[in-house]
Amino acid sequence: MSPQVNYSKSVVDVARDLLGCVVRHGETAGRIVETEAYHHSEPACHAYVGLTRRTRVLFGPPGRAYVYRSYGIHSLLNAVCEPEGVGAAVLIRALEPLEGLELMRARRGRTAVRDLCSGPGKLTEALGIGLELDDTPLGGAVEILPRDLVEAPIAVAGPRIGITKAIDLDWRFCVAGSRWLSRPVR
DNA sequence: CATGGGATTGACT
DNA sequence: GTCAATCCCATGC
Numbered sequence: 001m002s003p004q005v006n007y008s009k010s011v012v013d014v015a016r017d018l019l020g021c022v023v024r025h026g027e028t029a030g031r032i033v034e035t036e037a038y039h040h041s042e043p044a045c046h047a048y049v050g051l052t053r054r055t056r057v058l059f060g061p062p063g064r065a066y067v068y069r070s071y072g073i074h075s076l077l078n079a080v081c082e083p084e085g086v087g088a089a090v091l092i093r094a095l096e097p098l099e100g101l102e103l104m105r106a107r108r109g110r111t112a113v114r115d116l117c118s119g120p121g122k123l124t125e126a127l128g129i130g131l132e133l134d135d136t137p138l139g140g141a142v143e144i145l146p147r148d149l150v151e152a153p154i155a156v157a158g159p160r161i162g163i164t165k166a167i168d169l170d171w172r173f174c175v176a177g178s179r180w181l182s183r184p185v186r
Numbered sequence: 187c188a189t190g191g192g193a194t195t196g197a198c199t
Numbered sequence: 200g201t202c203a204a205t206c207c208c209a210t211g212c
Contacts (some may be wrong), residue, residue, distance in 0.1 A: 036193070044193070046208095054208055072205030079195085091193055123195050131207090152188050162193055182194095 003146050004139065007062035011037045011081040011088035015173050016155050018079065018090055020147040025127040028103055030095030030117050032144075033153075033178040034161045036171055038078070040087030043165040047087025057135045058087040058181040064140055067124070067134040074121030074131050079138055093120045093161070093172070096180040103128075125143075156185050 004022060007014055022031050040047035040058070046068070047058040057066045058080060066078040066089050078089035095117035097104060097177045104116045104126035110122060117123040124130070125161040129142060154176040159167055174185050 038193075046193080049209070052209065068193090069207055070204090071192060071205070074194055076193060093193085119194070160193070164192090 003058075003145055004063070005079075007079060007081045007138075009081070011039050011090060012171060013180055014079070014081045015090045015171065016145075018092070018144070019087075019173060019175050020149050020153045022098065022143075022145040022175055023077075023092060023095060023123075023127065024099075024143045024145065025133075025141060026100070028100030028127045029098045030123065030127070032092055032094075033096050033175040033180045034092075034093040034094035034182055035173050036093055037173075038091060038171075039082075041159070042169060044160065044163040044167075044169075045087065045089075047089075050181050051087075055087055058089055060084060060135070063131050063138050065136050065138055067131055069131060070121060076120045076125050077122040077129055077133075077142070079144065084134055091120060092123065094118050094152065094174075094178075094180055094182045095123045096178070097126070103130055114180070122182075141144055157159055158185050 015035040038045035047055045061084045064080045077092045082088040097116045116126045156176045157170040157172045158172045160172045
């Protein structure tokens with residue numbers, strides 16, 4: 001049995017832990033360089049409204065994928081965290097492309113490596129992750145492999161991107177100095 | 187059943 | 200810098 005990330009702890013801790021881990025789907029894979037934490041106690045989180053059809057996954061057991069459609073166009077990938085009954089997830093916002101770059105280019109319609117996975121909607125397109133993978137286990141079709149690095153990356157925290165509520169929380173985490181981020185850290 | 191709002195991106199001025 | 204694309208879902212009548 002391969003080692004797994006522990007998703008049952010605090011969502012902010014998991015957001016930090018996931019930096020440096022590798023996301024794989026089929027022949028494509030990339031290393032996580034940017035994450036954001038969302039928790040049902042704050043209004044930016046989808047689970048803030050409580051248990052609905054949409055948020056059922058978020059309140060379910062940890063270690064599963066929450067994939068939803070954003071702006072009618074993009075699929076965004078999250079890892080459900082904290083014990084069952086707590087609505088929380090980590091949004092995967094950017095990857096350093098590692099494997100299957102040609103397939104990523106074909107899916108994205110772009111050639112520059114920096115344009116392949118430098119955003120939450122970009123990386124799902126590059127890896128071929130769609131809504132059909134919502135509420136499926138991480139470790140199934142979509143895998144998140146624990147960090148294989150000698151040293152943990154240095155995490156830098158800042159405000160989350162693209163939200164209008166709870167902008168005071170510094171729950172965006174980036175690998176310091178990474179050139180693969182969706183946006184630079186301020 | 188109608189409405190409104192996005193955890194975004196790419197094209198364009 | 201501005202702006203449209205496009206659809207799922209929660210909410211309210």
